[in-house]
Amino acid sequence: MHEFKYKGDDLYCEDVPVQKIACDTGTPFYLYSKKTLENHFAAFDTAFSSVKHITCYSVKANSSLAVLKIFASLGAGVDVVSGGEIFRALRAGISPGKIVYSGVGKSSTEIEYALKSEILMFNVESSQELDLIDCVAGKSGKKARIALRINPDIDPKTHPYISTGLNKNKFGVRIEDALNEYKRAVQKKQIDVTGVACHIGSQLTDVTPFVDALRKVKEFTGELSSHGIHLKYMDMGGGLGITYGDEMPPDPSDYAGAIIKELGNHGCTLILEPGRVIAGNAGILVSTVLYKKKSGAKNFIIVDAAMNDLVRPSLYEAYHEIKPVRKKQGPHIAADIVGPICESGDFLARQRDVPDFMPGDCIAVMSAGAYGFTMSSNYNSRPRVPEVLVDGQRYFVIRKRETYDDLISNEIIPEHI
Numbered sequence: 572m573h574e575f576k577y578k579g580d581d582l583y584c585e586d587v588p589v590q591k592i593a594c595d596t597g598t599p600f601y602l603y604s605k606k607t608l609e610n611h612f613a614a615f616d617t618a619f620s621s622v623k624h625i626t627c628y629s630v631k632a633n634s635s636l637a638v639l640k641i642f643a644s645l646g647a648g649v650d651v652v653s654g655g656e657i658f659r660a661l662r663a664g665i666s667p668g669k670i671v672y673s674g675v676g677k678s679s680t681e682i683e684y685a686l687k688s689e690i691l692m693f694n695v696e697s698s699q700e701l702d703l704i705d706c707v708a709g710k711s712g713k714k715a716r717i718a719l720r721i722n723p724d725i726d727p728k729t730h731p732y733i734s735t736g737l738n739k740n741k742f743g744v745r746i747e748d749a750l751n752e753y754k755r756a757v758q759k760k761q762i763d764v765t766g767v768a769c770h771i772g773s774q775l776t777d778v779t780p781f782v783d784a785l786r787k788v789k790e791f792t793g794e795l796s797s798h799g800i801h802l803k804y805m806d807m808g809g810g811l812g813i814t815y816g817d818e819m820p821p822d823p824s825d826y827a828g829a830i831i832k833e834l835g836n837h838g839c840t841l842i843l844e845p846g847r848v849i850a851g852n853a854g855i856l857v858s859t860v861l862y863k864k865k866s867g868a869k870n871f872i873i874v875d876a877a878m879n880d881l882v883r884p885s886l887y888e889a890y891h892e893i894k895p896v897r898k899k900q901g902p903h904i905a906a907d908i909v910g911p912i913c914e915s916g917d918f919l920a921r922q923r924d925v926p927d928f929m930p931g932d933c934i935a936v937m938s939a940g941a942y943g944f945t946m947s948s949n950y951n952s953r954p955r956v957p958e959v960l961v962d963g964q965r966y967f968v969i970r971k972r973e974t975y976d977d978l979i980s981n982e983i984i985p986e987h988i
């Protein structure tokens with residue numbers, strides 16, 4: 572359940588009319604509901620309360636400091652994939668002992684930073700990475716806690732760009748090779764083998780692939796035990812899907828129920844890395860209609876937000892519902908909602924049945940709280956949009972709109988030019 576609802580003709584976020592924020596802040600902007608973020612986190616976390624677990628929110632979904640601080644105060648851990656995400660998590664007050672670090676391309680600088688920060692564990696994705704972590708830990712005088720990320724070769728049946736658990740994907744170590752890697756890892760002086768990790772993909776709308784992956788990981792940990800390698804943590808990643816349009820994903824309690832059932836009385840502490848299911852429906856992108864035009868039979872509604880602000884429709888042909896910020900009477904039209912960027916791939920929605928919007932009308936692009944702002948860019952020298960957080964009857968700008976000066980602040984023109 573989320574907190575973006577109509578009261579009369581006006582779309583509200585919690586107790587604040589979205590139109591009021593649009594008038595005060597200007598558009599486009601991202602808008603998040605604190606209550607929704609808290610409720611989604613709590614629903615997920617309590618669904619696993621019958622087993623030892625850590626909910627490590629996946630920072631890449633929405634890495635705003637204010638958002639991370641909300642989760643920190645709920646006792647969350649985090650899943651990170653870069654030094655920058657570790658920095659953000661620590662700044663927001665996440666406990667380092669609840670940070671897990673995934674990703675296929677950790678650099679030695681990032682590894683050193685993670686060791687210095689005393690994170691919970693590295694989810695190691697290759698033999699060479701294991702060797703590098705051992706080496707950097709040696710130089711830093713630290714012992715690195717690691718899990719090996721296993722690729723279980725399971726089809727998550729999601730968009731190919733966000734499917735990660737098949738052998739053809741770049742992630743993790745093949746399950747066939749994993750035992751040898753663990754044997755190598757336990758020999759290393761600077762390595763503390765503490766867990767196993769797995770993440771098969773994102774926006775999954777069925778529990779079966781999760782359960783199949785867990786079964787494979789469990790079988791594998793049994794094999795490890797028979798070789799005298801005993802683990803403390805089993806990290807099953809993230810990936811639970813949400814409703815953008817007509818998807819009907821399992822709710823967190825059904826998902827947790829299926830995982831807990833398959834887990835049985837396995838002694839490990841379970842780690843989960845949900846991102847989208849927490850943040851996705853806790854945020855929207857608000858934009859204003861600039862122009863309307865017709866090209867033959869086709870209607871275009873040109874708005875002030877574009878693919879640089881929300882790339883999901885262009886990149887994955889993802890569906891995001893478009894709603895009026897103020898309901899309009901009268902007939903609907905079929906239209907493409909497009910942005911000002913100079914690419915035909917710049918659209919937020921295509922062939923959509925929408926109210927007959929006029930210039931000046933505000934629209935809400937729904938379900939944009941995850942992988943919205945975090946994937947935004949300055950393409951076409953467009954300043955990044957602000958992020959606003961509603962808390963009950965109040966709202967707060969949690970990231971300012973970038974200025975033209977921000978756009979060039981890191982640029983240097985060599986003197987001789």
Ligand code: LLP
Pocket residue numbers: 629632650673674733770772773774808809810811844845846847848883887941942946
């Ligand atoms: N853990 C790992 C290791 C991951 O790679 C991811 C997402 C997650 C957890 C969180 O997954 P979630 O619960 O949010 O599904 N940009 C794409 C999604 C990319 C997901 C990448 N990894 C999108 O906009 O759909």
